[in-house]
Amino acid sequence: MGRRRWNKKHPEKAAEQRQQQLRQDAGDPPVRLLALQPNSTTVAVAIGTRLAVVDYKTGCEYTLSAPPQAGQPQCQPHAGCLRVLLFSPDGRCLLTGGDDKSARLWLAEAETARTSEAEAPAAGADVSAGSATANWCCANAWLTPKKMSAGGFTRDGSYAMFADKFGDVLIGRVALPAPGTEQQPEPQQLQLQTPGSLLGHFCTIVTGVAASPCGRYLATSDKDFKVRVSVLPSEPLQGSYEIQCYCLGHQDFVSCVAFAAPAVRSADGQQQQQPQGGAVLLSGSGDGTVRMWDHVTGRQLASYVASAPAAAAGGGAEGGGSGGAEEEPSGAGEEGEEEGDGEEEGAEEGPAGAGQGDADGVEPQRRSKAPPCASVLSLAVSADGSTVAVVVEGEDEVQLLSLDWEKRALTLQQRLRWPDVRYPCQVAFGPTGHLWVVGGVPLPTARSVHVGVAQRGPTGHFTPCTDEVLSTRVRSLLEARVEEEEAKMAEGGELFLYSKHLRKPVYDESEALTRKRMRNDHKETQRLAALRLRQDEKAK
Amino acid sequence: MSPKREREDGGNGEKPQHKKKEEVAHPRKRFYRARAHSNPLNDASFDVPTRPEDFDWTDHFPEFLQEWRERQQQQQPEAAAAPASGDAADGSSTAAPASTSAPSSSSSPSEQPLVRFVDIGCGFGGLLVKLSTIYPDTLMLGMEIRDKVSEYVRERIAALRREQPGSYRNASVMRTNAMKYLPNYFHKGQLTKMFFLFPDPHFKAANHRRRIINTHLLTEYAHLLAPGGWLYTISDVPELGEWMRSKLESHPLFERVSEEELAADPAAGLLALSSEEGQKVARNGGATFRNVYRRLAAPRQLQQQQQQEQEKQE
Numbered sequence: 001m002g003r004r005r006w007n008k009k010h011p012e013k014a015a016e017q018r019q020q021q022l023r024q025d026a027g028d029p030p031v032r033l034l035a036l037q038p039n040s041t042t043v044a045v046a047i048g049t050r051l052a053v054v055d056y057k058t059g060c061e062y063t064l065s066a067p068p069q070a071g072q073p074q075c076q077p078h079a080g081c082l083r084v085l086l087f088s089p090d091g092r093c094l095l096t097g098g099d100d101k102s103a104r105l106w107l108a109e110a111e112t113a114r115t116s117e118a119e120a121p122a123a124g125a126d127v128s129a130g131s132a133t134a135n136w137c138c139a140n141a142w143l144t145p146k147k148m149s150a151g152g153f154t155r156d157g158s159y160a161m162f163a164d165k166f167g168d169v170l171i172g173r174v175a176l177p178a179p180g181t182e183q184q185p186e187p188q189q190l191q192l193q194t195p196g197s198l199l200g201h202f203c204t205i206v207t208g209v210a211a212s213p214c215g216r217y218l219a220t221s222d223k224d225f226k227v228r229v230s231v232l233p234s235e236p237l238q239g240s241y242e243i244q245c246y247c248l249g250h251q252d253f254v255s256c257v258a259f260a261a262p263a264v265r266s267a268d269g270q271q272q273q274q275p276q277g278g279a280v281l282l283s284g285s286g287d288g289t290v291r292m293w294d295h296v297t298g299r300q301l302a303s304y305v306a307s308a309p310a311a312a313a314g315g316g317a318e319g320g321g322s323g324g325a326e327e328e329p330s331g332a333g334e335e336g337e338e339e340g341d342g343e344e345e346g347a348e349e350g351p352a353g354a355g356q357g358d359a360d361g362v363e364p365q366r367r368s369k370a371p372p373c374a375s376v377l378s379l380a381v382s383a384d385g386s387t388v389a390v391v392v393e394g395e396d397e398v399q400l401l402s403l404d405w406e407k408r409a410l411t412l413q414q415r416l417r418w419p420d421v422r423y424p425c426q427v428a429f430g431p432t433g434h435l436w437v438v439g440g441v442p443l444p445t446a447r448s449v450h451v452g453v454a455q456r457g458p459t460g461h462f463t464p465c466t467d468e469v470l471s472t473r474v475r476s477l478l479e480a481r482v483e484e485e486e487a488k489m490a491e492g493g494e495l496f497l498y499s500k501h502l503r504k505p506v507y508d509e510s511e512a513l514t515r516k517r518m519r520n521d522h523k524e525t526q527r528l529a530a531l532r533l534r535q536d537e538k539a540k
Numbered sequence: 541m542s543p544k545r546e547r548e549d550g551g552n553g554e555k556p557q558h559k560k561k562e563e564v565a566h567p568r569k570r571f572y573r574a575r576a577h578s579n580p581l582n583d584a585s586f587d588v589p590t591r592p593e594d595f596d597w598t599d600h601f602p603e604f605l606q607e608w609r610e611r612q613q614q615q616q617p618e619a620a621a622a623p624a625s626g627d628a629a630d631g632s633s634t635a636a637p638a639s640t641s642a643p644s645s646s647s648s649p650s651e652q653p654l655v656r657f658v659d660i661g662c663g664f665g666g667l668l669v670k671l672s673t674i675y676p677d678t679l680m681l682g683m684e685i686r687d688k689v690s691e692y693v694r695e696r697i698a699a700l701r702r703e704q705p706g707s708y709r710n711a712s713v714m715r716t717n718a719m720k721y722l723p724n725y726f727h728k729g730q731l732t733k734m735f736f737l738f739p740d741p742h743f744k745a746a747n748h749r750r751r752i753i754n755t756h757l758l759t760e761y762a763h764l765l766a767p768g769g770w771l772y773t774i775s776d777v778p779e780l781g782e783w784m785r786s787k788l789e790s791h792p793l794f795e796r797v798s799e800e801e802l803a804a805d806p807a808a809g810l811l812a813l814s815s816e817e818g819q820k821v822a823r824n825g826g827a828t829f830r831n832v833y834r835r836l837a838a839p840r841q842l843q844q845q846q847q848q849e850q851e852k853q854e
Contacts, residue, residue, distance in 0.1 A: 166749075168756075200756030202719050203580075203749075224720060225590070230759075233839075239755065241792050241839065243763035246723045248591040 027099065028501050032425040032449045033085035034438040035094065037108060039431060044094060045438055045478045046082045047449040051096065053136070056474045060132045064096075064106050077104065077138075084151035084162060092176055093139060095160050097148040102192065103162045105140040107176055142172045143192040152209030152218075159236050161198060161218070163206035169220055170195035171236050196237040199230050205502060208257035213279045217244055217295055221254035223502050227283050229295045245298030252286035253502040256378050259295070262405045263384035280408070282388060284376030286499055290390055290401070292410060304410040306399055307392045309373035375499040378426045382433070387413070387456075389427040389435055393496055398424055398437060400462060418452035418464045422486070425498065434469065435462055441489040442497040448482040451475065566699045569664065572692035577740060578685045580719045580750055588721045595725060597655070600712035601679055603701075608653055655679045655726065659735040660718045660752065665693035666815035667737055669700065672711040674806050678732075682713040690715035719752060722764060729766040733807060736773045738817040741780040753784040755791060762793040767837035770797060774811045774830045776821045781829025788831060792839035797832045808832055 007014035030048035037043070041057040053062040064077040080099030087094050087108065097103035146164035153160055153174075163169045172195040201222045208221040211232065218240065221227045227247040230240045261279040281295040288307035293300055378391045381403075388410065390399045402413040416435075418424075424439035435454040440446055453469045454462040470478070507515065589595040598605055657675070659667050662682030671680055684690040693713040700708040716725075739752045748754070753773060761771060771794065775781045788794045802808040812818050812828050821828060 197755070199759060202757060202760075204720070226723065228723075238842070241755075241759050241762065243728075243759055245728060248724065251590065 027081070029442065029444045029497050030081045030446060031083060031498065032438040032440050033082060034426045034428050034436055034451075035085045035087050036428050036430045036436060037087045037091045037094075038089060039091040041430075041432070042108070043430075043436065043451075043478065044085055044087070045449055045451060046085050046096075047440065047480065048081050048447065049076045049078055049098075050447070050480070051077055051082060051085070052478050053094070054474050054477050056470050058132070059471065059474055060134055061477055062108075062134050062136050064094075064136050064138070077106075078102070080147070083148050086151050086153065088153045088157040088160070088174065089155060090157045092157065093174065094136070095151050095153070095162075097144070097151055097162055099147045101144050101147055103142045103144055103148060103151070103160070103172070103195070104138050105160060105174060105176075106136040107139040108136055139176050140172065140174065141192050142170070142195045144170060144195065150206050150209045150220075152211055154211050154218075154232065154236065155213065155215040161209050161211075162195070163209050163220065165205045167201035167204050167206055167222065169198045169200065169206060169209060169218075171198040172196070173237065197239060198236060199240045201226070201228065205253075207253070207255050207502065208283075210257045210259050210281075212259050212281075212295060213261040219247075219257045219259065219281050219283075219295060221257045221283055223253040225250045225252060225254060225285070227254055227257060227281070227293065229281070229298065244296065247281065247283070247291075247293040247295070247298045247300065249291060249293075249300045249303075250283065250285040250287055250289070252375070253499070254283050254285045255376055255499065255502065256284045258282050258379055258381050260292075260381040260385045260388065260403060263386070282379060282381065284379045284390060286373075286375035286502060288373040288376060288392070290376055290379060290388070290410060292403075292408065301408045302410050304390075304401060304412070306376050306390050307374040307395070374496065375502075377498060380427045380429050380435075382429045382435075383431070387429075389429070389437075391424050391427055391437075393442075393499055394423070396422055396424065398427055398435075400435075402460075413460070414462060416454060416462050416464070418450075418454070418466065420466070421450040421452035423489075424452075434465075441485040443485055443488060444497065446482075446485055448480050448485050449478075450481065451478050567692050567695035569692065572664075572688045580685060580717055580752075586716050586721065588716065588724045590724070592723075592725055592727050592730075597652075597679075600681070600714070601709060604653070604679065604709040653679055654730050655681045656731060657681070657733045657735070658683060658718075658722075658726075658731055659737070661685070661736065661739055662693060662713060662815075663737070664689060664816045665696050665713065666818070667735060667810060668693070668711045668713070669696070669708070670810050670814045671807060672708050674810075676707070676710060679710050680712075682711070683716055683718040684713060685715065685717050687715060719750075719757060722760060726764050728763055731764050732766055732769045734761060734765060734769070734771045735807075735811075736771070736784075737811060737815045738775055738821070739773070739780070741775070741777045743779075748783075751780070751783065753787050755787055758787060758791045758794065762791070762835055765835040767835055769835045770805075770807075770832055771835065772808065772811055772830075772832050774818070774828050776826045776828050778827075778829060781831065785829075785831045788833045790842065792842050793836050794833040795836050795840060797834050802830075802832055805832075 001009075033044075033046040035044040040055065042053060042055045042062070044051065044053040046052070051064060053064065054060070055062070078096060078098050078100050080101070082096055082098040084095060084097040084103070086096075092108060094106045094108050095103065096106065140160075142162070144162060144164060146166050146168070148162050149165050150163040151161065158174055159171050160174050161169055161171045172193060199218075199220070201220065201224070205223040206220055207223065208219070210219045211217070212219065212229075216232060217229050218232045219227060219229050225248070227250070229244040229247065231242040231244050232240060233242075259279050259281055279295070280301060281293045282290060283293065284290045284306070288305060288309065290304045290306055291300055292302040292304075374392050374394045376390055377393045380389045381387070382389075385405070386403055388401045388403055390401060392399065397415040397417045399412060400414040400416055401410045403410055418437060421437055421439045423442055424437045425442075426439075427435060427437045429435055433456055435456075437452045437454075439450050439452070440448045451466070451470070452464060453466045455465045455469075456462050466475070656678045657671060657680035659671075659680070659682040662668055662684050665682060668680060668682045682690075682693060684693065690713050697708055697711055697713065714725075736752055740750070742748060742750045765771065771788070773781075773784045773788075775784065789796070808830070811830055813822060818828070
């Protein structure tokens with residue numbers, strides 16, 4: 001009997017199975033995103049489908065209105081969870097993209113604020129409090145075949161690149177109207193373009209896309225522990241066909257990449273001697289390390305351990321807060337410590353498996369060689385290349401590392417904690433030198449987002465200064481605090497929710513059996529076995 | 541069934557005596573049969589080295605590397621290359637020509653010999669075995685994703701190494717997903733030949749991304765192949781042959797090898813008939829479509845090619 005006919009015949013069972021399917025394919029949890037406009041004081045914060053863009057100095061709030069598609073009015077710029085939020089390097093546009101399989105480019109014109117104020121002071125523009133609202137229109141839109149997972153711009157801002165969960169990095173040309181032209185009324189239907197294909201990792205989630213400062217290379221990181229540096233050709237729409245090198249060394253998925261370039265200071269007309277090699281590539285990973293690479297040769301220059309692996313092999317759960325990815329079956333810890341020395345002789349088969357201990361059964365549970373630990377979620381490099389901010393999943397403190405260009409080393413400079421920001425998720429350095437952070441409770445249904453700002457003092461030490469930078473009104477626009485979520489988290493939420501989808505899922509015995517029970521062929525096998533049993537008994 | 545029973549009973553002495561089951565030295569293929577398709581997109585748990593430098597090839601080529609190390613030690617105290625026939629543990633006849641020609645092989649005296657030929661999806665190992673005798677100084681590796689089949693090839697090579705000491709030391713097999721993990725095993729520009737014999741056609745359009753020759757993977761293969769290295773493909777499915785040709789043709793780092801060069805190349809002649817799959821195709825009287833391309837040192841201009849094709853059509 002076919003699936004459709006069976007569903008009609010057994011509606012309750014079908015509904016139950018559909019419920020189970022939905023629970024399993026719930027999709028990734030919403031992330032909190034942060035982007036700062038490079039040449040002005042605008043900040044964009046997003047959680048799920050909610051996006052707030054505010055100029056924190058003037059208090060002007062920008063709304064992103066998408067022209068209605070196919071006659072449907074849209075109140076949110078995106079229908080699905082946002083995964084990518086990024087300003088172009090020249091600050092002219094904002095790239096957003098997410099689970100609704102579309103990437104949009106919004107024209108970030110600061111002048112529109114003034115024009116709208118001048119033209120229509122009565123149209124909701126409250127000039128008295130120094131606040132206004134302005135509209136950013138969508139300049140380009142692309143239809144991506146899969147959900148987006150990462151995005152980037154080329155150094156000159158002429159191309160936008162987006163990557164998806166299947167390993168493809170697509171590229172689209174940024175076509176903005178020239179600055180200063182009169183903003184024309186937007187056509188009703190913005191045509192969704194098809195992006196070109198730039199390069200591809202094979203069937204793996206691409207987690208980061210970064211263009212090198214010299215503009216010749218593109219670094220992409222993926223879930224399969226690799227960081228790849230490709231050569232960006234002069235015609236990127238034709239595709240990137242040459243790989244410069246692979247930066248291999250991480251023991252677990254790579255979650256973020258960023259380039260760091262030393263500041264070129266010209267003191268007294270003399271240009272500061274640039275350290276040998278110029279820019280370096282930084283990457284953060286699920287094995288808890290932040291590594292520095294020479295992107296031209298692929299050599300690892302330095303490694304900083306941001307989070308140590310969980311104590312004691314075969315160790316059990318830590319406090320009630322940890323759950324999910326950290327509570328691996330005890331056998332996995334032992335395996336993790338074994339060095340992979342090319343033992344590929346059917347590792348699932350008997351002889352090798354017995355050597356590794358019988359606790360884990362037949363198949364090795366984790367492919368990564370590192371013992372499970374909190375992963376590095378995000379990193380950001382300051383404009384002068386001297387400081388790197390690192391966010392570790394599950395911790396409230398952001399680690400600030402100083403990058404020593406002479407010795408090519410990363411050392412811990414400070415651990416910074418904001419009093420009102422919990423579970424930071426992403427950091428960014430602003431054009432004014434401030435350090436911004438967004439965070440919030442990592443629940444699958446979370447709607448809250450906390451924002452924090454810190455500034456660097458004369459000694460190089462960072463101190464939180466959120467209240468001085470953000471007025472109450474601006475803060476209320478950006479943030480969303482939901483009290484129940486904090487309570488829910490305290491009860492026992494999953495600490496490592498964000499990185500769960502980047503690790504290979506681990507099923508314990510009962511879950512594996514349940515999954516197997518959903519398969520049809522097993523039922524058939526059982527039916528035939530029962531039938532044969534009956535036939536044998538009848539024959540006796 | 542009955543003729544076989546008679547043979548096993550050792551019936552009339554006319555038929556030759558078959559060996560007892562335990563004494564058959566070669567692996568019997570029927571115990572290693574597996575279904576033809578294994579999903580390469582599976583996120584399986586292969587034990588993969590983090591970097592090519594971290595991988596120890598001694599398990600795969602023990603005698604070859606042992607000989608090489610002994611040659612290194614001999615060469616260091618003495619300036620001239622010793623005959624090394626005294627070091628060769630077994631089979632001096634085959635070892636001597638190998639050792640005298642080895643110092644002139646591609647690897648420089650101080651570098652450890654590296655794998656140069658790779659057979660992606662080597663199946664039951666037919667091509668590897670033939671290539672191993674034609675190129676005795678080159679290390680070659682077969683990669684197969686199916687567990688049983690790679691076990692079969694391993695047993696086959698072990699049996700051949702025992703039967704003919706000194707030969708087949710340069711071939712080995714590995715069970716891994718070549719579409720994902722090639723950069724973990726090989727350095728940039730390490731390989732000189734890559735073979736893709738009768739790859740899975742994946743007819744459905746939704747599965748085209750699993751085809752082993754597609755634009756993104758060609759970029760990876762170009763990264764691993766040394767400039768001037770050759771990439772061999774052959775298929776019996778016309779649509780797949782056309783697909784592979786068009787993908788290779790539209791990649792700026794690959795250039796088609798002319799038929800004259802192919803005729804002179806020993807490996808190209810083996811493509812159609814050496815592997816078990818190829819023999820099956822020949823038995824069924826199918827046609828094969830061979831596409832061999834060379835990796836260029838610098839990208840070629842694609843627009844000119846497209847213009848030429850358009851002109852040809854007009």
